[in-house]
Amino acid sequence: xxxxxxxxxxxxxxxxxxxxxxxxxxxxxxxxxxxxxxxxxxxxxxxxxxxxxxxxxxxxxxxxxxxxxxxxxxxxxxxxxxxxxxxxxxxxxxxxxxxxxxxxxxxxxxxxxxxxxxxxxxxxxxxxxxxxxxxxxxxxxxxxxxxxxxxxxxxxxxxxxxxxxxxxxx
Amino acid sequence: xxxxxxxxxxxxxxxxxxxxxxxxxxxxxxxxxxxxxxxxxxxxxxxxxxxxxxxxxxxxxxxxxxxxxxxxxxxxxxxxxxxxxxxxxxxxxxxxxxxxxxxxxxxxxxxxxxxxxxxxxxxxxxxxxxxxxxxxxxxxxxxxxxxxxxxxxxxxxxxxxxxxxxxxxxxxxxxxxxxxxxxxxxxxxxxxxxxxxxxxxxxxxxxxxxxxxxxxxxxxxxxxxxxxxxxxxxxxxxxxxxxxxxxxxxxxxxxxxxxxxxxxxxxxxxxxxxxxxxxxxxxxxxxxxxxxxxxxxxxxxxxxxxxxxxxxxxxxxxxxxxxxxxxxxxxxxxxxxxxxxxxxxxxxxxxxxxxxxxxxxxxxxxxxxxxxxxxxxxxxxxxxxxxxxxxxxxxxxxxxxxxxxxxxxxxxxxxxxxxxxxxxxxxxxxxxxxxxxxxxxxxxxxxxxxxxxxxxxxxxxxxxxxxxxxxxxxxxxxxxxxxxxxxxxxxxxxxxxxxxxxxxxxxxxxxxxxxxxxxxxxxxxxxxxxxxxxxxxxxxxxxxxxxxxxxxxxxxxxxxxxxxxxxxxxxxxxxxxxxxxxxxxxxx
Ligand SMILES: Cc1cc2nc3c(=O)[nH]c(=O)nc-3n(C[C@H](O)[C@H](O)[C@H](O)COP(=O)(O)OP(=O)(O)OC[C@H]3O[C@@H](n4cnc5c(N)ncnc54)[C@H](O)[C@@H]3O)c2cc1C
Ligand SMILES: Cc1ncc(C[n+]2csc(CCOP(=O)(O)OP(=O)(O)O)c2C)c(N)n1
Ligand SMILES: [Mg+2]
Numbered sequence: 001x002x003x004x005x006x007x008x009x010x011x012x013x014x015x016x017x018x019x020x021x022x023x024x025x026x027x028x029x030x031x032x033x034x035x036x037x038x039x040x041x042x043x044x045x046x047x048x049x050x051x052x053x054x055x056x057x058x059x060x061x062x063x064x065x066x067x068x069x070x071x072x073x074x075x076x077x078x079x080x081x082x083x084x085x086x087x088x089x090x091x092x093x094x095x096x097x098x099x100x101x102x103x104x105x106x107x108x109x110x111x112x113x114x115x116x117x118x119x120x121x122x123x124x125x126x127x128x129x130x131x132x133x134x135x136x137x138x139x140x141x142x143x144x145x146x147x148x149x150x151x152x153x154x155x156x157x158x159x160x161x162x163x164x165x166x167x168x169x170x
Numbered sequence: 171x172x173x174x175x176x177x178x179x180x181x182x183x184x185x186x187x188x189x190x191x192x193x194x195x196x197x198x199x200x201x202x203x204x205x206x207x208x209x210x211x212x213x214x215x216x217x218x219x220x221x222x223x224x225x226x227x228x229x230x231x232x233x234x235x236x237x238x239x240x241x242x243x244x245x246x247x248x249x250x251x252x253x254x255x256x257x258x259x260x261x262x263x264x265x266x267x268x269x270x271x272x273x274x275x276x277x278x279x280x281x282x283x284x285x286x287x288x289x290x291x292x293x294x295x296x297x298x299x300x301x302x303x304x305x306x307x308x309x310x311x312x313x314x315x316x317x318x319x320x321x322x323x324x325x326x327x328x329x330x331x332x333x334x335x336x337x338x339x340x341x342x343x344x345x346x347x348x349x350x351x352x353x354x355x356x357x358x359x360x361x362x363x364x365x366x367x368x369x370x371x372x373x374x375x376x377x378x379x380x381x382x383x384x385x386x387x388x389x390x391x392x393x394x395x396x397x398x399x400x401x402x403x404x405x406x407x408x409x410x411x412x413x414x415x416x417x418x419x420x421x422x423x424x425x426x427x428x429x430x431x432x433x434x435x436x437x438x439x440x441x442x443x444x445x446x447x448x449x450x451x452x453x454x455x456x457x458x459x460x461x462x463x464x465x466x467x468x469x470x471x472x473x474x475x476x477x478x479x480x481x482x483x484x485x486x487x488x489x490x491x492x493x494x495x496x497x498x499x500x501x502x503x504x505x506x507x508x509x510x511x512x513x514x515x516x517x518x519x520x521x522x523x524x525x526x527x528x529x530x531x532x533x534x535x536x537x538x539x540x541x542x543x544x545x546x547x548x549x550x551x552x553x554x555x556x557x558x559x560x561x562x563x564x565x566x567x568x569x570x571x572x573x574x575x576x577x578x579x580x581x582x583x584x585x586x587x588x589x590x591x592x593x594x595x596x597x598x599x600x601x602x603x604x605x606x607x608x609x610x611x612x613x614x615x616x617x618x619x620x621x622x623x624x625x626x627x628x629x630x631x632x633x634x635x636x637x638x639x640x641x642x643x644x645x646x647x648x649x650x651x652x653x654x655x656x657x658x659x660x661x662x663x664x665x666x667x668x669x670x671x672x673x674x675x676x677x678x679x680x681x682x683x684x685x686x687x688x689x690x691x692x693x694x695x696x697x698x699x700x701x702x703x704x705x706x707x708x709x710x711x712x713x714x715x716x717x718x719x720x721x722x723x724x725x726x727x728x729x730x731x732x733x734x735x736x737x738x739x740x741x742x743x744x745x746x747x748x749x750x751x752x753x754x755x756x757x758x
Contacts, residue, residue: 004488017355020304021292032297063484070481076301076321079355 009059010085017077018052039159092162101128102151110150179308179339180209186315196227200247202274205339222631226603228258232267233607244271249287259298259329264594268327277337291333300328308343316351325358326479362495367503377448378519380408386415387453389586391497396586398501411439415593418583432460434575437535444735451475453497456486466734547648547719551580563615567604569625572654572725577620599628605643623649633686636712645714650721683714692716731757
């Protein structure tokens, strides 16, 4: 396989006008053109200018990723598109709430692993915990995988938020 | 009236349209747009053309826009008015036609209640438009209309919908002028990166087997772009081919023009594309109808792609030198730099290349059987060609099918904006309303819809519009009694099993013309063709010509789906080589 058909994961940040329909436009672009969305997060980041930031984790060949970026850029409410994966080092974080039910040794073990991962207990009953964990997507994957063997019953994840490292603005 | 004036929403719309230079809108009334119709009634600067179906309103606006270079404007009601317009919107989206379409909506407080004639217009039209708006505050209305015009015509042009609830049309609000109303974010790049243009000129000067591959983008860019292109092509002496959408961007009578390329393009154009060492794509988008089998598309060439829309670059075909910018600006820079650097084509190499091309040309790939027995569709078009020769004011629209391809192959387009066809969506029913739009934009011109007997029935009701406004449009039906293009594919690819492609129970088109108040003419014999064409042109009213042509004729050359440029079928004696592979069969 050449680099041209290697599928890679990219984290793309998009600055958009915070107006009705803008998320539908972005999602419609992905579904309409058959692009893949691994996660998508959105929230207002500048209330004066009414701007929202969308973080998209997607994957594709270099040609597809390029298409995704230029397609996003031509949407009218889109101000800027930044490929964090390409443009240098960046930080990404995701939060998950993870519910584990069980008693005895499994329960103790769940707590011990949570401690290692710096996950916080945000709810507890005699037979269950809800952990809050923040980290990269891979950190969360690993934590959740371990919890699977210890009575995992429910997971809710936010999807990734990301920023470039260093002083540069968007 | 200055900015800041208080007007009703409906008045704001009319004022904003006026300030955008609109003189004509195509529409159809209904409950949710009555305030706008009322405001139209009270003024006489904007002319409203009442169509007979909202799809036709959009196609007419497309014909108006493409033939005039202006933005086409449409006004339709909520619900069914808006849904009927959707086909036209997608058509304009695919073919880069600037349209602003105003749709009525139920009052704001009823949105989402399944109110009478409510539909989620912005939801439905989101993927059908370049952009759309729902205006809930009358104070945003003027700004939105102005922004819509800006978006429709800048960058890669396209359709924009503005959905306007009825209460907003009644409410009073502040008027804003166009100058105050640019969008915050959308700024397409029009001027190219000069380093890239320098590089392009260098490639151009060093090429041995170059070709210009020119598309609709040159027409979008305006007549100046066509002039500049023609200048550059002539300066270099290189061959030039155009897409279906690019016809007219380079004069068809010029020896350097190889004809249209692609599925039904000429032998010489396609083989030159296949064999070239440098391809200069100007405002074309490497459509699958042009590339054929992608993996075998022009395998040995360097490719320069000039396009205003970066998303059309490296989409289907990887290119070596992308240049983002408006065709006119880029061509102007190329010409300037070519001259400044004293560039000259490699004449020896060019001669060899032209010898090769002329050898391909000698195949005369558009040849067809000359006969007195039956009217060949190509013959009818050749006679039409002769009848309009030398005229500068002829606008040809088409429906979709074989007749469309023959029109592209046999009619001469020497200037831009005179060829109106549905290329990207391939919408049967486009041609008659488009001819109406062109006739309104160009009073006194000769506007002809080259039609098929099946397609014309999709928007035949627009004959009534033509008669109402005394538009002398001509419908030139190449009546082969078949959905010829479908039949051709069934013959070549589905074992001649002609499933549902026969045009059964056709109306008598002469009587039909008469019923609408137009003039009907028919030719069934070769000897009648010229007379009918002459009478059609001389009749100062709407005419339907029923040109009864050979029902078996197929359109050649043809590159079957999934095949490469050098696997072209030139005539009925050619068979599709070795059962078309399955990947080819699934292509449309
Ligand atoms: C039955 C049928 C058969 C067909 N057969 C053929 C065929 O044989 N050959 C053929 O060519 N087509 C054929 N078509 C049409 C085909 O489907 C496409 O519509 C057509 O090839 C696209 O033309 P284009 O590449 O010129 O692009 P267009 O659709 O005209 O797009 C214009 C391009 O130019 C760019 N652009 C826009 N404005 C500017 C500007 N100001 N400056 C620079 N760039 C700009 C746009 O971004 C876009 O990339 C057929 C259609 C039908 C219905
Ligand atoms: C709205 C629509 N429906 C279906 C088609 C598919 N189609 C393409 S060409 C064609 C046949 C057109 O027949 P006719 O108008 O008689 O033209 P001919 O090919 O015979 O010249 C059909 C059905 C289409 N292009 N548009
Ligand atoms: Mg037919």
